[in-house]
Amino acid sequence: MSNASRWFPPSGRRIIADTEAPKLPASFTATAPGRPRVVIIGGGFAGIACAKALARAPVGVTLIDRNNYHLFQPLLYQVATAALSPADIAEPIRKMLRRQRNAEVLMAEVTGIDTAARAVLTADGARIGYDTLVIATGSVYNYFGHDDWEGHAPGLKTIDNARAIRTRVLTGFECAERESDPARRQALMTSVVIGGGPTGVEMAGAIAELARHALARDFRHIDPRAARVVLIEAGPRILSAFPAPLSAYALRRLEALGVEVRTGEAVEDVTADGVRLPGEFLAANAMVWGAGIRASPAAQWLDVTPDRAGRIPVSDRLEVAGQRQVFAIGDTVAAPGENGAPLPGLAQVAKQQGEHLGRELARQAACGDAVRPFAFRNRGNTAIIGRHAAVFDFGRRQMKGYPAWLLWAAVHIYLLVAFEQRVLVSIQWLWRYVTFQRGARLITGPEGGSEQSAGRSERQAVRS
Ligand SMILES: Cc1cc2nc3c(=O)[nH]c(=O)nc-3n(C[C@H](O)[C@H](O)[C@H](O)COP(=O)(O)OP(=O)(O)OC[C@H]3O[C@@H](n4cnc5c(N)ncnc54)[C@H](O)[C@@H]3O)c2cc1C
16 A cells, blocks of 8 residues: 555545555455355445445445545536545545445455356455445546547546646646746646536536636736636537537526537547647647546456447346346446436436345345336436536426526535535535635645645645
């Protein structure tokens, strides 16, 4: 663990990022011997929900994750734009399951599955046997064959991604303050967000607000309000998964924030200096990728044919075909929805699948019953467009504007409080958010300083 980067958040919670997991013994023996063992790979929304739903089941639960924390990804863009500190949206998995006597947590990188021997294989050579396996390893960003773009335009999936983007955006303004060449200065103050889905829309709006409000008075030689934020979408409209009137509303709101929205334009190249579009090079300092995701490589571990997005096809019982007692849930699967089309990669889908599967496996362990089909209940799809504006799509009904934003804030306060049991942090966050204060406006991490100093800075940011 010596090289692990870490910080020590205010409550003393210890979060290890970018891990070098502690080495497991090759013949790892799980606790609760004699009970059937359910091994869950992944401590995201799906895996945690499944583990918790098994709390009273007569089984032993082993949850494996490469990180020692569960990450609340929907608020990552707020870390990337300095409204929240990483520790506000991450919770140690061990702490989340510490009261659950039948559960143990292992920090390890899973690299394969030996389905014949019914064992999970880890990067450090350990084999972890299972009776029932639940795969919940989520997704990664899809660069559609241009993986070299990732270094210039990170996606927003991990704490490191968010910190790298924050560092990049803030460093751009610092460098612009000292830059005398006008074209270079403008490039340093230009951010490009690629992909007009919810993440792209939220990022573009938040960067625009950071520049126009939070940073507006902090510089002497530049005017951060002159910053350029460009959102590029290859399709005909942003928020294409939402009804057209909500897309149109989001476009109007983004433009009111000063975001330049360009639809119908596909990115041809991404370099360290900017983005190439047909017939034009957009010089930029910070670039963010939000143009598509693909599943984790779990389909390869099982040797099953994935769908086009790399997802494992599962039945409505969330079972992997041809495998005994192997289930998969969350972003890494293509599970059939009501109309037969795969369910979307959303936290609410992952969580509901995890809860359902956990309950069903508990029933199976207690009574021997088969796992029943999963049915998704849509609680509403949402996207935030800066402060005080959001869209909500509940299927038959829609909501937009300030009421939608209030609902979004209430839901996220509720989730953060439930998630971390930290009412104060949630209220502080909401206050900073509505007053445009960006408490975590610190240049730290991958490009800007040691992790120990990052730890101190994050802590101070939360206190301030
Ligand atoms: C920026 C952003 C904003 C979002 N906003 C929303 C929103 O507003 N509403 C919404 O409903 N959804 C939103 N989502 C989607 C939502 O976060 C995902 O659908 C959800 O996280 C999927 O849950 P999961 O458990 O399948 O995967 P994850 O939450 O991604 O968890 C996967 C876990 O598996 C672990 N893992 C992966 N591979 C390995 C391995 N090889 N070995 C060990 N461990 C491994 C990871 O460390 C991780 O902990 C957003 C996503 C992003 C990135």
